[in-house]
Amino acid sequence: MKFSPWRFCIAPMMQYTDRHFRYLARIMSRHARLYTEMVVCDALLHGDPGRFLAHSEFERPVALQLGGCDPNKLASAATLGEEAGFSEINLNVGCPSARVKSGRFGASLMAEPQLVAECLAAMGSAVDIPVTIKTRIGIDQTDSYDELTTFVDAIDRSGSGVVIVHARKAWLDGLSPRENREIPPLRHDVVHQLKRDFPHLTIVVNGGLTSMADGNKHLQHVDGVMLGRAAYQTPYVLAAVDNALFAPVASEQPDRFEIFRRYIEYAKDEIRAGTFTRHLAKPLHYLFQGQPGARQWRRHLSERCAGTDGGIESLESAIKWVERAVVTPPVNPLRRAARQ
Numbered sequence: 001m002k003f004s005p006w007r008f009c010i011a012p013m014m015q016y017t018d019r020h021f022r023y024l025a026r027i028m029s030r031h032a033r034l035y036t037e038m039v040v041c042d043a044l045l046h047g048d049p050g051r052f053l054a055h056s057e058f059e060r061p062v063a064l065q066l067g068g069c070d071p072n073k074l075a076s077a078a079t080l081g082e083e084a085g086f087s088e089i090n091l092n093v094g095c096p097s098a099r100v101k102s103g104r105f106g107a108s109l110m111a112e113p114q115l116v117a118e119c120l121a122a123m124g125s126a127v128d129i130p131v132t133i134k135t136r137i138g139i140d141q142t143d144s145y146d147e148l149t150t151f152v153d154a155i156d157r158s159g160s161g162v163v164i165v166h167a168r169k170a171w172l173d174g175l176s177p178r179e180n181r182e183i184p185p186l187r188h189d190v191v192h193q194l195k196r197d198f199p200h201l202t203i204v205v206n207g208g209l210t211s212m213a214d215g216n217k218h219l220q221h222v223d224g225v226m227l228g229r230a231a232y233q234t235p236y237v238l239a240a241v242d243n244a245l246f247a248p249v250a251s252e253q254p255d256r257f258e259i260f261r262r263y264i265e266y267a268k269d270e271i272r273a274g275t276f277t278r279h280l281a282k283p284l285h286y287l288f289q290g291q292p293g294a295r296q297w298r299r300h301l302s303e304r305c306a307g308t309d310g311g312i313e314s315l316e317s318a319i320k321w322v323e324r325a326v327v328t329p330p331v332n333p334l335r336r337a338a339r340q
């Protein structure tokens, strides 16, 4: 069976979806589509592109998300992304932060459908890989369904065929980005309606999904689902993706220990190449979430891997907390009584 390449995506998240997190995610799912953190176009063009574009082949397919509003600059940045081996260029039209707003990009671009269409068209002409957009269902008072369809019409005309929609409108005034991730309520129904009205576009729904059951429910209405916070707060859900959403026949799901072992092999190479252990430790924090010993595991990773010189041992030895918690049998009160 052929599935949409966007059937299951892991959301771009600043400070989280760095290349180490993406490597861990790829160990768990061969099919998930991965996204970088947002890279500001000017920073990429005028800064150190190697730093922003670094990723390993193992992560692919991985999309580079760009923030910007200048069609020519975005086209140049997209070209750099394609040359670096990314599988897709995604334009961020969903971020509500003040910094992004003052740069006139992110969610504020929803008020300028024509400019968004020009940006997408310019990027589309510059590269051969798909150019996509991640957006909201509205901003501030521009939040009617008519206004949303006008916006999506413009995207459609630009030639970009994939629209990822965070099903919550953006508040550019009065709410912090953090608050705006909970308020106002999600409107998944609006995204489902978009798919009915634009059946030829690939529509991906994002916002509030936590499980594969959620994913399967939405896939009755749209082409793809995108998981954000749940992917880093409960990363082990990603080990269920391939079986739940892609496999006609279920295969064995790797357990947390196997995932950790494979990540450690990667971490060894990274540490040898000079990566700080704390950066490698960060994606692991919630791997054992909900398991016995998870709290000690997290504390170990925060404390023992905090410095800049912790070696692979500080990372590897974290496993003792969860192994011990899992393998130590509970004391049998009858035996204890017999011994006394």
Ligand SMILES: Cc1cc2nc3c(=O)[nH]c(=O)nc-3n(C[C@H](O)[C@H](O)[C@H](O)COP(=O)(O)O)c2cc1C
Pocket: 011, 012, 013, 014, 015, 016, 037, 038, 065, 092, 093, 094, 095, 134, 166, 181, 206, 207, 208, 209, 226, 227, 228, 229, 230
């Ligand atoms: C810490 C954090 C950083 C984020 N950074 C980005 C970003 O760089 N680009 C983007 O398009 N969205 C960003 N988002 C929004 C997410 O991609 C996603 O749309 C949002 O969290 C809703 O999905 P969820 O409910 O599954 O978390 C970020 C969200 C979080 C929590």
